[in-house]
Amino acid sequence: MPTTKNYACKTCDFSFDSPSGLGQHVAIAHQECGVCGETFEGVDELDEHTQNSR
Ligand SMILES: [Zn+2]
Numbered sequence: 001m002p003t004t005k006n007y008a009c010k011t012c013d014f015s016f017d018s019p020s021g022l023g024q025h026v027a028i029a030h031q032e033c034g035v036c037g038e039t040f041e042g043v044d045e046l047d048e049h050t051q052n053s054r
Pocket residue numbers: 009010011012013014025026029030
C-alpha cells in the first residue's frame with residue numbers, strides 16, 4: 001500500500017497526508033516560544049523555558 005504524505009513537519013521528520021494531521025502534530029509535539037521562536041517537544045518544556053527566561 002503506497003503512502004503519499006505530502007505534509008511534512010518542518011521541525012521533525014514526521015509527515016502527514018492531511019494539513020489537519022500536520023497541524024495537530026505541530027500543536028501537540030512542537031510548542032513554539034513566542035519570545036525567541038525556539039521550539040520545544042511539549043508544553044512542559046516550553047513552560048520550563050518560559051519560566052527560566054523570566
Ligand atoms: Zn514535527
